[in-house]
Amino acid sequence: MRLYIDSANIEKIKKLNQYYPISGVTTNPTLLVKENRPYLEVLKEIRTMIGEEKELFVQALGDTAEEIVEESRYITNELSGKVIVKVPVTEEGIRAIKQLTAEGIQTLATTVYTAFQALMAAMSGAKYVAPYVNRIDNLTGNGVAVVEEIAKLFATYELTCEILSASFKNLQQVHNVCLAGSETVTVAPDIIEKMVAFPSTASDVVDFKQQWTEAFGPNSSNL
Ligand code: E4P
Numbered sequence: 586m587r588l589y590i591d592s593a594n595i596e597k598i599k600k601l602n603q604y605y606p607i608s609g610v611t612t613n614p615t616l617l618v619k620e621n622r623p624y625l626e627v628l629k630e631i632r633t634m635i636g637e638e639k640e641l642f643v644q645a646l647g648d649t650a651e652e653i654v655e656e657s658r659y660i661t662n663e664l665s666g667k668v669i670v671k672v673p674v675t676e677e678g679i680r681a682i683k684q685l686t687a688e689g690i691q692t693l694a695t696t697v698y699t700a701f702q703a704l705m706a707a708m709s710g711a712k713y714v715a716p717y718v719n720r721i722d723n724l725t726g727n728g729v730a731v732v733e734e735i736a737k738l739f740a741t742y743e744l745t746c747e748i749l750s751a752s753f754k755n756l757q758q759v760h761n762v763c764l765a766g767s768e769t770v771t772v773a774p775d776i777i778e779k780m781v782a783f784p785s786t787a788s789d790v791v792d793f794k795q796q797w798t799e800a801f802g803p804n805s806s807n808l
Pocket of ligand 1: 751
């Protein structure tokens, strides 16, 4: 199981990378636009912050396979370290994934709504597929069930492509895709923070501390 931060905000990435077991950062055009700065500047800062070994995901915007391939070459030349290009699972995207795989550029097939889109992307050489769990749920589908189906298909056909589930509105969805066989998840900062924070844990810690200081005095510690 690997956890990625779904954000392009430097301050949030800095904090989460210090506190949590983070494997990398996923961005998308919406997240980069929110930062309101030149996108390459933001991506280079993220790279410096997380180091060369952690994966950084950047989405291509081209409409045709040729445009996507050209953009992917540019992105992977400009950024150091492990860069994965996110390519939407359109027909042109699938053609681009095949070409990029042949060139040794790693891809994540994004905007996945069905198990068959994931299967086509994996067969074309994508390293990851990103099912959009909450967006599927919003369309009255079942995002977790789609993840389950993808996991079953990949296992049946012995595909090495990994599922990087994305688009979550709450921790319950993250919990369920992990149980459904998603090897990796990318999660927004506010939901990552809910993975550990729990009211009972906080109040237990306060109780222990209070009992200790009542017994040994306000400035005591067990060191
Ligand atoms: C991942 O990289 C996706 O772009 C992202 O999780 C989409 O999330 P949203 O549906 O909350 O916009």
